[in-house]
Amino acid sequence: xxxxxxxxxxxxxxxxxxxxxxxxxxxxxxxxxxxxxxxxxxxxxxxxxxxxxxxxxxxxxxxxxxxxxxxxxxxxxxxxxxxxxxxxxxxxxxxxxxxxxxxxxxxxxxxxxxxxxxxxxxxxxxxxxxxxxxxxxxxxxxxxxxxxxxxxxxxxxxxxxxxxxxxxxxxxxxxxxxxxxxxxxxxxxxxxxxxxxxxxxxxxxxxxxxxxxxxxxxxxxxxxxxxxxxxxxxxxxxxxxxxxxxxxxxxxxxxxxxxxxxxxxxxxxxxxxxxxxxxxxxxxxxxxxxxxxxxxxxxxxxxxxxxxxxxxxxxxxxxxxxxxxxxxxxxxxxxxxxxxxxxxxxxxxxxxxxxxxxxxxxxxxxxxxxxxxxxxxxxxxxxxxxxxxxxxxxxxxxxxxxxxxxxxxxxxxxxxxxxxxxxxxxxxxxxxxxxxxxxxxxxxxxxxxxxxxxxxxxxxxxxxxxxxxxxxxxxxxxxxxxxxxxxxxxxxxxxxxxxxxxxxxxxxxxxxxxxxxxxxxxxxxxxxxxxxxxxxxxxxxxxxxxxxxxxxxxxxxxxxxxxxxxxxxxxxxxxxxxxxxxxxxxxxxxxxxxxxxxxxxxxxxxxxxxxxxxxxxxxxxxxxxxxxxxxxxxxxxxxxxxxxxxxxxxxxxxxxxxxxxxxxxxxxxxxxxxxxxxxxxxxxxxxxxxxxxxxxxxxxxxxxxxxxxxxxxxxxxxxxxxxxxxxxxxxxxxxxxxxxxxxxxxxxxxxxxxxxxxxxxxxxxxxxxxxxxxxxxxxxxxxxxxxxxxxxxxxxxxxxxxxxxxxxxxxxxxxxxxxxxxxxxxxxxxxxxxxxxxxxxxxxxxxxxxxxxxxxxxxxxxxxxxxxxxxxxxxxxxxxxxxxxxxxxxxxxx
RNA sequence: GGGUGGUUAGCUCAGUGGUAGAGCGCCUCGUUUACACCGAGGAUGUCGGGGGUUCGAAACCCUCACCGCCCA
Numbered sequence: 001x002x003x004x005x006x007x008x009x010x011x012x013x014x015x016x017x018x019x020x021x022x023x024x025x026x027x028x029x030x031x032x033x034x035x036x037x038x039x040x041x042x043x044x045x046x047x048x049x050x051x052x053x054x055x056x057x058x059x060x061x062x063x064x065x066x067x068x069x070x071x072x073x074x075x076x077x078x079x080x081x082x083x084x085x086x087x088x089x090x091x092x093x094x095x096x097x098x099x100x101x102x103x104x105x106x107x108x109x110x111x112x113x114x115x116x117x118x119x120x121x122x123x124x125x126x127x128x129x130x131x132x133x134x135x136x137x138x139x140x141x142x143x144x145x146x147x148x149x150x151x152x153x154x155x156x157x158x159x160x161x162x163x164x165x166x167x168x169x170x171x172x173x174x175x176x177x178x179x180x181x182x183x184x185x186x187x188x189x190x191x192x193x194x195x196x197x198x199x200x201x202x203x204x205x206x207x208x209x210x211x212x213x214x215x216x217x218x219x220x221x222x223x224x225x226x227x228x229x230x231x232x233x234x235x236x237x238x239x240x241x242x243x244x245x246x247x248x249x250x251x252x253x254x255x256x257x258x259x260x261x262x263x264x265x266x267x268x269x270x271x272x273x274x275x276x277x278x279x280x281x282x283x284x285x286x287x288x289x290x291x292x293x294x295x296x297x298x299x300x301x302x303x304x305x306x307x308x309x310x311x312x313x314x315x316x317x318x319x320x321x322x323x324x325x326x327x328x329x330x331x332x333x334x335x336x337x338x339x340x341x342x343x344x345x346x347x348x349x350x351x352x353x354x355x356x357x358x359x360x361x362x363x364x365x366x367x368x369x370x371x372x373x374x375x376x377x378x379x380x381x382x383x384x385x386x387x388x389x390x391x392x393x394x395x396x397x398x399x400x401x402x403x404x405x406x407x408x409x410x411x412x413x414x415x416x417x418x419x420x421x422x423x424x425x426x427x428x429x430x431x432x433x434x435x436x437x438x439x440x441x442x443x444x445x446x447x448x449x450x451x452x453x454x455x456x457x458x459x460x461x462x463x464x465x466x467x468x469x470x471x472x473x474x475x476x477x478x479x480x481x482x483x484x485x486x487x488x489x490x491x492x493x494x495x496x497x498x499x500x501x502x503x504x505x506x507x508x509x510x511x512x513x514x515x516x517x518x519x520x521x522x523x524x525x526x527x528x529x530x531x532x533x534x535x536x537x538x539x540x541x542x543x544x545x546x547x548x549x550x551x552x553x554x555x556x557x558x559x560x561x562x563x564x565x566x567x568x569x570x571x572x573x574x575x576x577x578x579x580x581x582x583x584x585x586x587x588x589x590x591x592x593x594x595x596x597x598x599x600x601x602x603x604x605x606x607x608x609x610x611x612x613x614x615x616x617x618x619x620x621x622x623x624x625x626x627x628x629x630x631x632x633x634x635x636x637x638x639x640x641x642x643x644x645x646x647x648x649x650x651x652x653x654x655x656x657x658x659x660x661x662x663x664x665x666x667x668x669x670x671x672x673x674x675x676x677x678x679x680x681x682x683x684x685x686x687x688x689x690x691x692x693x694x695x696x697x698x699x700x701x702x703x704x705x706x707x708x709x710x711x712x713x714x715x716x717x718x719x720x721x722x723x724x725x726x727x728x729x730x731x732x733x734x735x736x737x738x739x740x741x742x743x744x745x746x747x748x749x750x751x752x753x754x755x756x757x758x759x760x761x762x763x764x765x766x767x768x769x770x771x772x773x774x775x776x777x778x779x780x781x782x783x784x785x786x787x788x789x790x791x792x793x794x795x796x797x798x799x800x801x802x803x804x805x806x807x808x809x810x811x812x813x814x815x816x817x818x819x820x821x822x823x824x825x826x827x828x829x830x831x832x833x834x835x836x837x838x839x840x841x842x843x844x845x846x847x848x849x850x851x852x853x854x855x856x857x858x859x860x861x862x863x864x865x866x867x868x869x870x871x872x873x874x875x876x877x878x879x880x881x882x883x884x885x886x887x888x889x890x891x892x893x894x
Numbered sequence: 895g896g897g898u899g900g901u902u903a904g905c906u907c908a909g910u911g912g913u914a915g916a917g918c919g920c921c922u923c924g925u926u927u928a929c930a931c932c933g934a935g936g937a938u939g940u941c942g943g944g945g946g947u948u949c950g951a952a953a954c955c956c957u958c959a960c961c962g963c964c965c966a
Contacts, residue, residue, distance in 0.1 A: 613928030857949030
């Protein structure tokens with residue numbers, strides 16, 4: 001028996017599956033209520049998600065119209081790498097953007113969420129080079145043109161995996177406007193802005209120390225270098241001979257062959273007499289000067305440092321200032337060359353060991369510290385230790401641009417949310433070094449500079465043709481250069497396109513704080529420049545990172561990463577979205593665990609079941625809701641709570657407070673609607689007649705509005721439920737709920753609060769008495785007064801029926817007394833325990849209130865409302881104590 | 895080294911001056927015709943330590959400890 005009973009619902013699911021899958025082939029609803037669809041007995045996300053997304057695409061709901069008269073609302077997606085797949089961080093980022101876009105669309109905006117991808121220079125080139133390496137080839141075997149063709153081929157075949165995954169998540173992006181940073185249009189934008197910057201003398205070429213990755217063989221910008229603690233060594237080496245000698249401290253002994261000087265602080269008394277003298281550089285036996293420079297920290301090591309201009313950024317500065325020689329003694333692979341020593345040909349780390357060994361043999365090592373933990377730069381893409389390298393590169397002169405970018409935030413043209421993160425922005429943008437934009441790669445926008453036979457330099461804009469015989473610079477631009485143009489290049493700039501006119505400047509930029517500098521700041525820099533001060537977006541909404549359940553950073557090496565696709569398979573996209581949105585407090589990281597997503601799935605199921613129940617009980621949206629004043633208090637209460645919820649959720653979402661908005665929705669739906677309203681109204685529905693009809697319409701209203709309100713967070717399930725319930729075509733373009741304070745009643749809240757107190761106390765009493773939840777118990781209410789019209793509801797939720805005989809036990813809740821016929825002795829021990837505990841709580845509360853009221857300082861200085869509140873608390877707790885004491889006394893003494 | 899955020903229930907986190915909260919977890923009971931992906935009830939915190947301001951502090955100030963992040 002039990003088995004077959006369990007088997008039944010499963011079969012029902014299977015039947016429904018077929019029906020749901022047929023959905024997308026059926027003609028779209030025209031709003032005719034006659035084609036309401038029956039809901040499956042249980043919620044199976046996999047059955048509804050793909051068909052619904054298909055339906056949305058076919059209907060073109062996500063396609064924005066540049067000719068629309070509606071006000072625009074635009075978000076450009078942070079373009080994911082073409083090599084990337086959807087990770088949990090994208091899922092968060094996209095969920096938040098989709099929530100905003102869907103809400104604004106429902107609010108009547110012409111909402112455009114523009115999707116696309118980034119060509120991701122180094123990352124993509126690495127992928128294809130790895131494939132070649134598997135065949136024993138390098139990119140040089142193919143040559144530039146063939147290699148780039150190969151990358152394009154790879155992009156067409158394997159790139160953009162993430163785009164399909166975005167559909168799983170429900171992203172309501174406008175696929176007709178999908179962009180790629182290497183598209184023709186976007187490339188034109190790159191050429192245009194490069195030329196403009198060059199003409200404005202904001203781009204220049206120079207030989208500088210840059211960050212060099214000896215594995216990727218390219219220059220990197222400052223932020224593409226990640227500093228982390230490495231275990232190195234710290235040695236003190238004696239330079240010089242018997243006449244002049246000085247001990248220098250270094251972590252990079254291998255570069256000493258490139259030393260041009262030794263530097264000390266000008267005020268350092270230890271070395272006063274040595275400044276200006278020359279000292280013998282060991283191993284290469286060259287005489288180098290001892291100079292004085294403010295940059296030297298006298299506290300560090302011996303207070304004397306070697307100056308290796310070609311291999312250290314600080315040393316480069318000093319060398320420039322003092323006109324010191326800068327011999328280059330390493331090649332692009334970080335292998336020692338041209339030092340004229342036996343170390344030539346050695347890798348830098350090998351050379352370090354050998355050099356120290358040699359110095360030790362010569363008795364020049366004064367002290368050694370190993371391991372010496374210090375911060376070392378690593379290539380963001382391959383983790384190779386970065387090598388400072390003197391080379392010719394292209395730079396953006398950022399000072400004037402950065403000033404403007406800082407001012408835009410300072411004067412409020414751009415708002416950073418949460419504003420606590422603004423200082424971080426200023427800190428960076430106000431201290432930004434010139435931006436190295438050339439990369440020694442092949443995949444990317446080739447720098448539009450052409451060199452003539454006699455050293456002429458010509459920069460070509462989109463419409464320019466280089467003079468014959470000129471050769472283009474082989475380098476490409478930093479990927480962030482083109483993504484920095486994203487908010488306008490994607491809309492057609494530099495053309496005066498309809499999209500640009502309608503949708504630019506964009507509205508909100510939603511992204512993780514981790515790419516504030518990489519991407520966001522660059523868009524502001526470049527955006528303000530091309531538009532003469534128009535900010536590319538008015539708000540930057542920053543969210544945090546997704547971490548593991550213990551709040552630890554996710555990483556492959558830790559093995560604590562999670563797969564959003566797996567979660568969607570298991571719990572549904574809505575569950576994943578809701579979990580992420582519910583954890584998204586502005587600018588702060590969130591932890592995530594599989595159980596949390598399971599919890600959201602449970603919430604979705606709850607909503608599904610509640611909706612089915614409501615529909616089954618005749619909830620509807622036919623005609624108008626009866627006038628608010630004419631409704632019973634329970635109906636007034638749920639509408640009041642609905643209105644409060646609508647108002648809060650709307651405000652919170654507008655302020656990017658996703659977590660709080662979700663929290664409010666969760667509790668309204670689960671606690672207020674399911675646990676209380678539906679339970680309290682069961683008696684009304686069962687009672688039939690006009691009263692039932694009125695309440696059914698109220699319930700319909702609540703369900704209709706709630707589903708609308710939840711749609712941005714949980715688009716699939718709400719769409720399925722709403723269309724089924726109302727017969728409407730879609731929630732995607734349905735109107736957003738509006739709060740209306742006329743639909744509120746504080747009095748109804750007080751009444752329901754009393755009903756809740758009564759119910760809870762009765763349930764507690766039953767529980768303590770060991771009475772099964774399902775068992776009906778005889779009891780009468782005394783003193784219900786204004787609550788008497790809800791007696792049937794109370795009886796329903798408390799499962800008590802009227803008694804005619806004598807009562808054997810009673811409890812008091814407020815002014816109401818409930819007399820029970822427990823037909824036999826009640827559990828006196830349990831009851832005494834319960835009452836004693838209540839008494840203790842009440843006494844404690846009364847004491848706190850009393851102490852306050854007897855405190856002269858409190859009475860004199862506390863605001864009158866607070867005093868009043870405490871007075872009421874004293875009255876209430878005193879009454880409670882009296883009542884509990886009486887109940888205790890009435891208990892049989894065994 | 896310079897900034898900066900944090901330390902609240904077993905875990906992850908809300909809570910910016912008036913009786914400590916949520917989700918998950920935990921304990922007890924339960925096949926109430928929406929839902930066991932559920933329901934009912936329950937337990938759990940001298941809000942990191944110390945000092946101060948205040949009638950009143952988790953919240954404001956000082957200080958110490960620890961953790962994290964950004965930048966060098």
